[in-house]
Amino acid sequence: MARIRKLEARIGIGFPRHWSRNTLAAALAAALALTTGTAIARDDSDDDDDDRRRPAGFCTETAHHLFGACSTEVNDDFFKAKAICTNVSDEEERETCFAEAKTAVGEGKQQCAERRKARIDLCGALGEGRYDPSFEAADFDTDFANLTNPNRYFPLKPGNKWKYQGGGETIKIEVLNKTKLIDGVTCIVVNDLVEKDGQPVENTDDWFGQRKDGTVDYCGESVKDFETFAGDNPMEAELVSIDGSFKAGRDGDKPGTQFLGNPTVGAVYRQEFSAQNAEDAARILSTTYGYGRNADLDTGVPQALALALCRANDCVVISEFSPIEPTATQRKYYAAGIGLFLDVKPSGEKIQLVECNFDSRCAALPAP
Numbered sequence: 001m002a003r004i005r006k007l008e009a010r011i012g013i014g015f016p017r018h019w020s021r022n023t024l025a026a027a028l029a030a031a032l033a034l035t036t037g038t039a040i041a042r043d044d045s046d047d048d049d050d051d052r053r054r055p056a057g058f059c060t061e062t063a064h065h066l067f068g069a070c071s072t073e074v075n076d077d078f079f080k081a082k083a084i085c086t087n088v089s090d091e092e093e094r095e096t097c098f099a100e101a102k103t104a105v106g107e108g109k110q111q112c113a114e115r116r117k118a119r120i121d122l123c124g125a126l127g128e129g130r131y132d133p134s135f136e137a138a139d140f141d142t143d144f145a146n147l148t149n150p151n152r153y154f155p156l157k158p159g160n161k162w163k164y165q166g167g168g169e170t171i172k173i174e175v176l177n178k179t180k181l182i183d184g185v186t187c188i189v190v191n192d193l194v195e196k197d198g199q200p201v202e203n204t205d206d207w208f209g210q211r212k213d214g215t216v217d218y219c220g221e222s223v224k225d226f227e228t229f230a231g232d233n234p235m236e237a238e239l240v241s242i243d244g245s246f247k248a249g250r251d252g253d254k255p256g257t258q259f260l261g262n263p264t265v266g267a268v269y270r271q272e273f274s275a276q277n278a279e280d281a282a283r284i285l286s287t288t289y290g291y292g293r294n295a296d297l298d299t300g301v302p303q304a305l306a307l308a309l310c311r312a313n314d315c316v317v318i319s320e321f322s323p324i325e326p327t328a329t330q331r332k333y334y335a336a337g338i339g340l341f342l343d344v345k346p347s348g349e350k351i352q353l354v355e356c357n358f359d360s361r362c363a364a365l366p367a368p
């Protein structure tokens with residue numbers, strides 16, 4: 001009852017206190033259906049039977065529920081903004097603050113709708129089944145120095161290093177000689193450091209599991225975002241966010257597929273799943289990429305870089321996207337034995353590999 005009352009207060013619905021638990025729960029379900037635009041049939045004989053409350057499939061149902069969560073979050077942000085505006089002394093600034101808050105809530109609701117559409121579109125590719133991937137320790141290696149079936153396109157040998165440049169940033173990635181046991185699976189720790197103008201922008205530890213069939217699982221990440229502010233003395237980056245962090249088995253988070261052991265063109269899969277937080281997905285565009293074979297895939301690709309790494313026409317190209325940011329797609333290019341060597345965004349901005357330390361080709365990479 002207390003949980004229902006808290007939810008009732010959060011979404012701004014008032015119910016008479018004398019209503020019974022069943023009556024209150026039924027009314028709340030109806031109110032949520034109106035909030036999410038989803039009609040949910042209810043069978044009080046078994047409250048935990050999800051199969052009896054299924055509107056169009058589990059994947060689409062998930063999309064509708066997350067739309068409700070997004071809408072509630074937008075409303076929360078709006079009232080918080082109004083509280084901030086209320087304490088602005090200058091009348092003109094205060095009115096501007098309220099106007100901006102009103103604009104923001106409208107944009108937020110539109111974004112929630114766009115996210116729901118993107119999630120439902122993804123369901124069309126993935127199917128309507130529950131997302132509940134198998135994550136059993138017996139399927140994974142524990143010794144990353146002696147892997148059963150190393151992934152050629154995502155090499156996870158301890159000591160491997162990559163350096164990328166682009167967009168005014170420098171990115172350094174290193175496979176650490178360190179593992180983390182996550183939900184019984186041994187995952188290796190990979191540090192990802194992003195710097196701009198000599199200051200850290202992001203410092204992340206990614207956790208990857210290596211399946212014995214060659215597939216690499218994404219087990220989670222610990223994200224730290226930094227920012228510098230004009231006027232600070234000394235000018236030092238401050239931790240401002242850990243958004244995007246997730247861990248398989250924690251708070252409903254689930255692992256995803258980082259790189260398939262046997263990639264096939266057209267395959268679509270989730271790379272991670274942390275509801276309303278981290279929902280990246282991928283689609284394989286090519287497993288036989290070589291420069292000059294596909295004009296669309298050549299767009300934005302430095303010819304010298306592709307010729308150096310894809311001479312055998314065996315590079316893999318993947319489109320990565322997220323329903324949380326429906327327009328933020330990117331193409332990533334992977335070379336056998338090297339891994340990721342190029343990231344191209346729709347704007348034309350690119351991040352390319354400039355250094356690595358574990359392959360003879362690393363010494364001859366062209367400059368950006």
